[in-house]
Amino acid sequence: MSEPLHFVVKTKLVDVLERLGEGAALPPERVLAKEFGVSRWTMRQAIRELIADGRLRARQGQGTFVATPKLVQPLALVSYTEALRAQGHTPGREVVAFEEVIADVELAEQLKVAEGDPVHRLERVLFADGQPIGLETTHLSVARFPTLREVLEPTGSLYRCLTGRLGVRFGEGEELVETVIATPREAELLKATQSLPMLLLHRTSRDTDGRPIEAVRSLYRGDRVGFRATLRP
Amino acid sequence: MSEPLHFVVKTKLVDVLERLGEGAALPPERVLAKEFGVSRWTMRQAIRELIADGRLRARQGQGTFVATPKLVQPLALVSYTEALRAQGHTPGREVVAFEEVIADVELAEQLKVAEGDPVHRLERVLFADGQPIGLETTHLSVARFPTLREVLEPTGSLYRCLTGRLGVRFGEGEELVETVIATPREAELLKATQSLPMLLLHRTSRDTDGRPIEAVRSLYRGDRVGFRATLRP
DNA sequence: AAGTGGTCTAGACCACTCC
DNA sequence: GAGTGGTCTAGACCACTTG
Numbered sequence: 077m078s079e080p081l082h083f084v085v086k087t088k089l090v091d092v093l094e095r096l097g098e099g100a101a102l103p104p105e106r107v108l109a110k111e112f113g114v115s116r117w118t119m120r121q122a123i124r125e126l127i128a129d130g131r132l133r134a135r136q137g138q139g140t141f142v143a144t145p146k147l148v149q150p151l152a153l154v155s156y157t158e159a160l161r162a163q164g165h166t167p168g169r170e171v172v173a174f175e176e177v178i179a180d181v182e183l184a185e186q187l188k189v190a191e192g193d194p195v196h197r198l199e200r201v202l203f204a205d206g207q208p209i210g211l212e213t214t215h216l217s218v219a220r221f222p223t224l225r226e227v228l229e230p231t232g233s234l235y236r237c238l239t240g241r242l243g244v245r246f247g248e249g250e251e252l253v254e255t256v257i258a259t260p261r262e263a264e265l266l267k268a269t270q271s272l273p274m275l276l277l278h279r280t281s282r283d284t285d286g287r288p289i290e291a292v293r294s295l296y297r298g299d300r301v302g303f304r305a306t307l308r309p
Numbered sequence: 310m311s312e313p314l315h316f317v318v319k320t321k322l323v324d325v326l327e328r329l330g331e332g333a334a335l336p337p338e339r340v341l342a343k344e345f346g347v348s349r350w351t352m353r354q355a356i357r358e359l360i361a362d363g364r365l366r367a368r369q370g371q372g373t374f375v376a377t378p379k380l381v382q383p384l385a386l387v388s389y390t391e392a393l394r395a396q397g398h399t400p401g402r403e404v405v406a407f408e409e410v411i412a413d414v415e416l417a418e419q420l421k422v423a424e425g426d427p428v429h430r431l432e433r434v435l436f437a438d439g440q441p442i443g444l445e446t447t448h449l450s451v452a453r454f455p456t457l458r459e460v461l462e463p464t465g466s467l468y469r470c471l472t473g474r475l476g477v478r479f480g481e482g483e484e485l486v487e488t489v490i491a492t493p494r495e496a497e498l499l500k501a502t503q504s505l506p507m508l509l510l511h512r513t514s515r516d517t518d519g520r521p522i523e524a525v526r527s528l529y530r531g532d533r534v535g536f537r538a539t540l541r542p
Numbered sequence: 543a544a545g546t547g548g549t550c551t552a553g554a555c556c557a558c559t560c561c
Numbered sequence: 562g563a564g565t566g567g568t569c570t571a572g573a574c575c576a577c578t579t580g
Binding site: 339369371503 | 567
């Protein structure tokens, strides 16, 4: 019949949160629960939703804080570095893995190679202003880009390397966007608590001849990032 | 043993779920919890994440079922009806509200009207194959479209009505995508349980002269829908 | 050592659907 | 009425951060 208690609490909490400024610390969960006359579970449910909405950030051992607004990333075939700089933020990258693996059925299909063929696998955490905001896994055919490991500065722009040194010309591409829940491993790499909604982007880029260049799987923190697409009629 | 228990349970549950077919009923939560030797809370956490991932669907009073794959919607300025039909699904619409309201600061800015000016507010639930998948709220200037209420078939395509009868030519547009948690009202209209991650799309469409046509806020069920964008270099 | 958020348990009651 | 998922409580222990 009526609204769930945790939603009523959430609504009241928004008022508290707006009176405090950005970055301000919230009282501890146990204190808030007592003040609002609810159990800690109910209070955590409300806080959990506000975190997913990007209004709060929790740091274990420290406290819960009023969050800054979400970043907005362009949904386009441009350099991550340039896109972030254009918005006045400082980009960063950290290589988690750069290895050769064997293409499975799905990957072979996407890159138009044979199952079992070697492919580069580059996994990097993307930072904005020192905060991890995304986890990007890129697969490229070794046969097509045999010199990639020597040519690519691992923390540099892959896009720049491909278009610059390797003479690749990007054509049309398709990107898929959906929400998923991060695995514990992904959450840890993104310094996020698990069971937080993420934005998952799938992309298979092609060159101007329609040949696949890369298969990319990017996982962005849903509480920190949004996307902008430019539509043409 | 650093992985949380609910994630271990989630992983095991995926196996169960894959052995059963699409649409099959899962055993009740209480039974599953006992079988896996965990509390109901832990089991529900695992199930909750699988629902968010689009792998399961829960229906109160009935049970939990293996879900069908997500729909993929184009992220473009095309008719919702046509986009769904092209994928072999049956589109549907239900009007929740069609009224005149007063523009607040934000809306006035988006539609380039004065604060306090009258605007149409059209709120509709979008269906695919009889299932509610989205909640679309559109605002248009009354001054610019004074005859809209007489001309528009409320369950018909607004896009078709604007481009057809009213002679509007759509130009470039921008769309913003982010994840949010639905309010209880929104969740109810979408027949979803609350605290489920949703995909929120904001769009302000402009005509070929750059004048604003409509301000749209579309909330899609993140467990049922994904989006596709076509990228140009 | 103290205090924070994160996970988990056992149990209760409510809301809904079907018989 | 019986059985389902949805909400909520009280309390416990763990993991992490800071003094």
